[in-house]
Amino acid sequence: MLITARIGVLALQGDVREHLQALTSLGATGVPVRRPEELDQLDGIIIPGGESTTIDKLSRIFGLREPLIAALRSGLPAYGSCAGMIMLADRILDGVDDQQTFGGLDITVRRNAFGRQLDSFEADIPLDLGDDHDRPFHAVFIRAPWVEKVGSTVTVLGRVPHQHDTTGEGAIVAVRQDNLLATSFHPEVADDLRLHAYFLRMCSG
Numbered sequence: 001m002l003i004t005a006r007i008g009v010l011a012l013q014g015d016v017r018e019h020l021q022a023l024t025s026l027g028a029t030g031v032p033v034r035r036p037e038e039l040d041q042l043d044g045i046i047i048p049g050g051e052s053t054t055i056d057k058l059s060r061i062f063g064l065r066e067p068l069i070a071a072l073r074s075g076l077p078a079y080g081s082c083a084g085m086i087m088l089a090d091r092i093l094d095g096v097d098d099q100q101t102f103g104g105l106d107i108t109v110r111r112n113a114f115g116r117q118l119d120s121f122e123a124d125i126p127l128d129l130g131d132d133h134d135r136p137f138h139a140v141f142i143r144a145p146w147v148e149k150v151g152s153t154v155t156v157l158g159r160v161p162h163q164h165d166t167t168g169e170g171a172i173v174a175v176r177q178d179n180l181l182a183t184s185f186h187p188e189v190a191d192d193l194r195l196h197a198y199f200l201r202m203c204s205g
């Protein structure tokens with residue numbers, strides 16, 4: 001019998017449906033998660049883009065915050081895109097006053113980092129996903145955060161050139177640390193499943 005991965009998509013707010021579709025296209029079972037019980041029996045979870053302040057508030061109202069943090073700490077693979085990246089970060093810059101994250105990723109993210117002029121933009125960037133290195137990834141950024149600092153156990157998978165980037169190497173927009181993966185951009189709106197496929201490999205490994 002073929003057993004396919006069961007991957008939750010945190011379905012409090014944001015682009016849930018697009019992630020479910022990407023998972024289905026890859027042969028995985030996508031499960032919308034709104035209640036703590038729905039965290040059981042998952043092989044991984046995606047935290048979608050949307051609005052991190054809203055996802056933060058709703059996760060507390062729905063009683064998901066603490067069980068989800070516990071699941072992440074116990075090693076459940078998780079992938080956060082955009083607002084999802086913010087939710088996985090240990091530290092936020094330019095957050096609203098009482099904004100909290102789930103944390104786990106030893107990174108500092110800056111919300112809305114690309115500024116007004118570049119509210120939304122697209123760029124073809126190299127991504128180090130361990131396969132098909134030569135083909136750039138078409139990355140769609142929508143009021144995206146960037147990663148301003150990474151801890152020593154975080155691997156940088158991708159960067160995008162930006163005028164205000166102080167590292168000179170490009171702003172960090174894709175990272176991995178053990179069971180946690182995060183991107184500033186939205187692969188679920190691009191016609192490229194390589195990031196979801198990479199995450200599925202993390203979930204089966």
Ligand SMILES: NC(=O)CC[C@H](N)C(=O)O
Pocket residue numbers: 048049050051052053081082083084086111112142143144145
């Ligand atoms: N597309 C997105 O997920 C935007 C993220 C949003 N700017 C936030 O702070 O949560």
